[in-house]
Amino acid sequence: MTLGQVAAKPVIWLVRAYQFVLSPMRPATCRYFPSCSAYAVTALGRYGLFRGTWLTIRRLGRCHPWSPGGVDHVPPLPGHIDDGELIARHIPHETTT
């Protein structure tokens, strides 16, 4: 695990806390799959604090009522398979909803 990934851990816990406490109190609203919070968890875990945060900010910027929404996964690491492909093939992996 890189330093960036270790530094991202507390932020991931915060997002997870949001997912368990705040998010269920509101109806489902995200126009994307995976939802912005799930995207954040994957991005932070995969790319560490800095790039993960940057990817998350960009995703939040994309998620507004005028965007088409749809399927939008965190870019895969070089040489890895895209998450969408894994899900389509029903292969278990880390993405949370």
Add this chain to the structure above:
Amino acid sequence: MGDFFNSLLRPIELLVAWIMYGFHQAFTAIGLDPASGAAWALSIIGLVIVMRAAMIPLFVKQINASRKMQLIQPELQKIQKKYKGKTDPESRQAMTQETMALYRKEGTNPFSSCLPILVQSPFFFGLFRVLNGLEKISLGQSDEIGPITKEVAAQAEQATLFGAQLSDTFLRANNTATYVVTVILIILMSATTFTTQRQLMTKNMPASALDNPFAKQQKLIMYVMPVVFAVSGINFPIGVLLYWFTTNVWSMVQQFYVIRKMPAPGSAAEKALHERLAKRGKPIPGEAERKAAEEAEAAAEAERASQRVQPKSKKRAKKSGSGSAAKKNSQTKN
């Protein structure tokens, strides 16, 4: 960090102050006592109305989206059928992914994103800070906020709603009126949110969506919510609770309207709408398409079944299949 937050919220505080002051002036002009709680409470309600009216375009978008949802119903059902009875997380994810891809392909999306709530929250905090700051402004201990001068602040600070000051919080107050009004507002807030959510769950969700674990979790949360409201509510000034309650009422009414006019396909509300339409002898939207699709399905089924027995009937089946497809086309044009 605190300074950064302050300067970020400052323009919003100003906007909140101006809107409230504008309404207050208007209510005074039509004869309300400027120092009365009614004038200030109505100003807060006015603030809610301005906020929510500014978001009506989003509401219209939501309505259009639910209309379009009717049209893509057959394809949605195809996905649901494919994953029927599969509850493992991999299947659920694949199903969500396919559904979302369909929304994207069809250029519709039933979700509104979290932007609307993110846009509203600074105004909520802005109002919180304006109301919280009234006492200090009136005493000259902190800066005036735009039109909220020392005198106006003193007047607003003294304004009462059923004997409770609008700037009072449950935890800092020591009069019965504030306690009672806070508790009543917390109950009203919980009741409105609860009804809004419950309406959505019991009336506007297809039965297939109701038994998944996510819906169950949400049901549980619905009962926890009043506790959250109670804990946060005792920290907020009465005026903020009034704002919160009013905005909840707006959401509830707006949602009631959508569920009644444009219910989610396959939900109890849709059934009720169809019954109402049938009673009045009006055509049921989507019914013709659904029947045509069913016919086509039956024809295809017949073709598949007959293929093995009589090769001759294939032509006949095809004929009726293309016939119903043509009918479907002519109906969708209307």
